[in-house]
Amino acid sequence: MKRKITLKQIAETLNVSIATVSKALKDSHEISVKTKAIIKKYAAEHNYRPNTVALNLLNRQTKTIAVILPTFHNNFFVKIFNGIEETANKKGYKLIVIISNGELKKEVESIAMLENGTVDGLLISLSEESQSQQYSQHLQSFIDIAGPIVMFDRVSDAITCDKIIIDDFNCAYNATVHLIKTGCKNIAIVSVLHDLGIVKDRISGYKKALEDHNIPINDKLIKLIKKEYDFETEIKTLLDYTTIDAIIGLEEFSTIETMVIAQSRGYKIPEELSFVGYTNGNLYKYVTPSVTCINQHANYIGKKATEKLIARIEEKETDTTAFETKVIKTNLIYRNSTRKL
Amino acid sequence: MKRKITLKQIAETLNVSIATVSKALKDSHEISVKTKAIIKKYAAEHNYRPNTVALNLLNRQTKTIAVILPTFHNNFFVKIFNGIEETANKKGYKLIVIISNGELKKEVESIAMLENGTVDGLLISLSEESQSQQYSQHLQSFIDIAGPIVMFDRVSDAITCDKIIIDDFNCAYNATVHLIKTGCKNIAIVSVLHDLGIVKDRISGYKKALEDHNIPINDKLIKLIKKEYDFETEIKTLLDYTTIDAIIGLEEFSTIETMVIAQSRGYKIPEELSFVGYTNGNLYKYVTPSVTCINQHANYIGKKATEKLIARIEEKETDTTAFETKVIKTNLIYRNSTRKL
DNA sequence: ATGAAAGCGCTAACAC
DNA sequence: GTGTTAGCGCTTTCAT
Numbered sequence: 268m269k270r271k272i273t274l275k276q277i278a279e280t281l282n283v284s285i286a287t288v289s290k291a292l293k294d295s296h297e298i299s300v301k302t303k304a305i306i307k308k309y310a311a312e313h314n315y316r317p318n319t320v321a322l323n324l325l326n327r328q329t330k331t332i333a334v335i336l337p338t339f340h341n342n343f344f345v346k347i348f349n350g351i352e353e354t355a356n357k358k359g360y361k362l363i364v365i366i367s368n369g370e371l372k373k374e375v376e377s378i379a380m381l382e383n384g385t386v387d388g389l390l391i392s393l394s395e396e397s398q399s400q401q402y403s404q405h406l407q408s409f410i411d412i413a414g415p416i417v418m419f420d421r422v423s424d425a426i427t428c429d430k431i432i433i434d435d436f437n438c439a440y441n442a443t444v445h446l447i448k449t450g451c452k453n454i455a456i457v458s459v460l461h462d463l464g465i466v467k468d469r470i471s472g473y474k475k476a477l478e479d480h481n482i483p484i485n486d487k488l489i490k491l492i493k494k495e496y497d498f499e500t501e502i503k504t505l506l507d508y509t510t511i512d513a514i515i516g517l518e519e520f521s522t523i524e525t526m527v528i529a530q531s532r533g534y535k536i537p538e539e540l541s542f543v544g545y546t547n548g549n550l551y552k553y554v555t556p557s558v559t560c561i562n563q564h565a566n567y568i569g570k571k572a573t574e575k576l577i578a579r580i581e582e583k584e585t586d587t588t589a590f591e592t593k594v595i596k597t598n599l600i601y602r603n604s605t606r607k608l
Numbered sequence: 609m610k611r612k613i614t615l616k617q618i619a620e621t622l623n624v625s626i627a628t629v630s631k632a633l634k635d636s637h638e639i640s641v642k643t644k645a646i647i648k649k650y651a652a653e654h655n656y657r658p659n660t661v662a663l664n665l666l667n668r669q670t671k672t673i674a675v676i677l678p679t680f681h682n683n684f685f686v687k688i689f690n691g692i693e694e695t696a697n698k699k700g701y702k703l704i705v706i707i708s709n710g711e712l713k714k715e716v717e718s719i720a721m722l723e724n725g726t727v728d729g730l731l732i733s734l735s736e737e738s739q740s741q742q743y744s745q746h747l748q749s750f751i752d753i754a755g756p757i758v759m760f761d762r763v764s765d766a767i768t769c770d771k772i773i774i775d776d777f778n779c780a781y782n783a784t785v786h787l788i789k790t791g792c793k794n795i796a797i798v799s800v801l802h803d804l805g806i807v808k809d810r811i812s813g814y815k816k817a818l819e820d821h822n823i824p825i826n827d828k829l830i831k832l833i834k835k836e837y838d839f840e841t842e843i844k845t846l847l848d849y850t851t852i853d854a855i856i857g858l859e860e861f862s863t864i865e866t867m868v869i870a871q872s873r874g875y876k877i878p879e880e881l882s883f884v885g886y887t888n889g890n891l892y893k894y895v896t897p898s899v900t901c902i903n904q905h906a907n908y909i910g911k912k913a914t915e916k917l918i919a920r921i922e923e924k925e926t927d928t929t930a931f932e933t934k935v936i937k938t939n940l941i942y943r944n945s946t947r948k949l
Numbered sequence: 950a951t952g953a954a955a956g957c958g959c960t961a962a963c964a965c
Numbered sequence: 966g967t968g969t970t971a972g973c974g975c976t977t978t979c980a981t
Contacts, residue, residue, distance in 0.1 A: 271958095272753075273958055273959085274958065284969075285959080286960080286961085286967075289959070289960065290961095290967085297966060297967080316753060317958085317959075318665075318724055319724045319725050320665045320725045321665055321725075321957075321959045321960090321973090322958085322959065324665050324957090324973050324975095325961095325973050327973070329661065339686045339690070340686060340690075342681075345681060345686070348680060349680070349681075352705075352707050356714075361704050361706075363672070363703060363705075364703055365697075365703075366690065381702075383657040383659055383660045384657075384659045384661045384662075384974090385660045385702070408655070412655050412657060553864050553868065553894075555895070555896050614973095614974060615974065615975065615976095616974070624951075626976095627951075627953075628950085628951055630976060634976090639950065640951090643950080658974085658975075659973090661973090661974080662957085662974035662975045662976090663976085664957095665957050665973090666957050666974085666976060666977095667957085667976095668957070
């Protein structure tokens, strides 16, 4: 790689001042047509590119946003990221991407790395650990010294900032009601997530739906399976426990895995056992039977989060509006893992 | 957000010079223990963080790598990215991520944005358009003025740089041989990719396998379906055309979609029709029957590409080693969409 | 032990 | 029209 060419070098070879070069390349009217032509020609021939780092230093902004996601092995986050990418790109922002893998340590270390002017703001969906351990001072620290944060989906109440979430309560409620209406009475919940706020909300929505339809709540039907436990064993225990006629999976993996296990045990789906899964995932469409699911409009979440963050970054200090939590509506996509109404 | 605190401000309030503060915070022996203590205390209390942008300017490096991928809606690239992320992180590099969506325009624009000191190097898997249009001057331009490039999977012969690829020829060859050995004779190829080098290699491998087993080659069995055409119609045309007993799908989507269409037409899989798919994708495991596939060791590709790039970035100008193309071995994962040997 | 000065690459206000 | 100067935040060499 050749050494990058700078204004200074151009100025020296052309025997003009740096300022003249700078102005000429900006097509300033202050500079004579002739000088501009010479300078521009030289710059073009030598592939001059203004050094962004220098400009960042000068402007005290980087036009870069950090994005911290738990994983990409989840269609929901991939779609959110697509929404983020499109929006950021349109507004001229670059993205620094970090995968937390659900680990608080990674989250904390990454944020520390970014707290020094590298980025103008942060989009984050919290790691499960940071929620279970209720640790959030790294986030507050970022806000204090680095810039605005917008949280999405997996958010923390401890931090005051803009948030984009889905109405987890209502969509669990609606999913449960749908199952009840199609004749299900023993509805279980299955999840590999546990310590997240969204999990609590979903369970509340589910319970409320049961209550409203006078169906007794049985906590044993709620299986939040931790990493330490064997998923298959837990599911078999659940299926052995009592007659279950419907299962709500809180993410794609649990839903599909449970369905596969149930099928291998001879359950007829949806005749004997109905399934509703969270996230409009790829798998749902292709497995047999295809799975009724909750569409969270992930792309839109990404878009809204990014728009909000950029607005915050660019807002005048004076017109700071109050932080808001935006709730994105969800809807059910009806497929063949639930009975027809 | 409070205004970030700087060395200058610390120096002013503490009535020392900026240099003293800088040295004190680096625990330099030049500074008296007492002064150091005062400065460190103040800095800690005020959450001082050195400004990375200023340091980047000074050091002429950003410890940031750009990653350009066609999409994340493809398990292969998600896994590659995981490999990249882990490796980059371990070495203290940040990642700027760009999704090209297969569009040359996005690729060119993004690279132009990065050509000015924003990143130290570039990891890229080319967009389909840049391969079909054989356009690569944006890449050469990046190498000339911005830093090293390492290409992976979808690479260009026109550019001299390090490359990490899989042995597409051999793995298509092996997949085809496996099908032949399990008794298939009319083997078709289905793909939504077409103008990529990897597609040509895969087809060559497939043809060589047929030749070696004295099976006539019929180009009508190779369906590279462009976006403009309806996938389902094309597949039906193929199935109507002649008796096909095996299909190789060049990516996850084509494989799964074709299998679903074949099943809806009553084909028994693998008894009447076998399937082998590229990429060790999520769907393959969960559909019925599960799909035999080619494992490309995506994570490893990401790891190797990143290691190579960082080595290039950090190498002394003197010990420049020749550019190399590393070929990653693949293997078949046997599942239920192919007959047993 | 502390500080002044130069410089990384650039822009902008202000001379000339 | 063109150049000088100062400064963005930092490090480092070279005084003092």
